[in-house]
Structure formats: C-alpha cells, structure tokens
Amino acid sequence: MSDYSLSDVIERMYQNQLGLEAALMELTLQAEKQGLKEVGENVRGSLWIIGENAGFIKQGLAKLRSKNL
Numbered sequence: 001m002s003d004y005s006l007s008d009v010i011e012r013m014y015q016n017q018l019g020l021e022a023a024l025m026e027l028t029l030q031a032e033k034q035g036l037k038e039v040g041e042n043v044r045g046s047l048w049i050i051g052e053n054a055g056f057i058k059q060g061l062a063k064l065r066s067k068n069l
Contacts, residue, residue: 007064014057021050
C-alpha cells in the first residue's frame with residue numbers, strides 16, 4: 001500500500017493551485033497599479049478558469065475521500 005492516497009496527493013495539488021492563484025492575483029494587482037490594464041484583464045480571465053477548476057477539484061476530492069482513495 002502506498003504512503004500517499006490519491007486524495008492526499010490531489011489535496012496537495014489543490015493547495016498549490018490556491019497558492020498560485022493568490023500569487024497571480026497579487027502580481028495582477030501590481031501590474032494594474034502600473035497601468036497595465038490589458039495584462040490585468042488577461043490574467044483575470046485565467047484566474048477565473050483556475051477558480052472554476054478549483055471548485056471541480058474540491059468536489060472530486062470530496063468523492064475520493066468518501067471512497068477512502
């Protein structure tokens with residue numbers, strides 16, 4: 001048996017995703033303060049996709065955990 005369950009690995013990946021999302025938002029805010037509006041808009045579009053995927057991942061994790069994977 002593995003030391004790491006599938007749900008544990010995905011949980012770590014999910015936590016990394018949230019951290020990267022927060023870091024990107026900080027950089028986006030700084031870029032927008034410097035007048036880089038188009039860059040901010042582009043990154044915000046990508047952040048929206050990350051947020052959508054985060055919800056999907058969280059639901060998948062709940063299913064995996066209920067099955068003890």
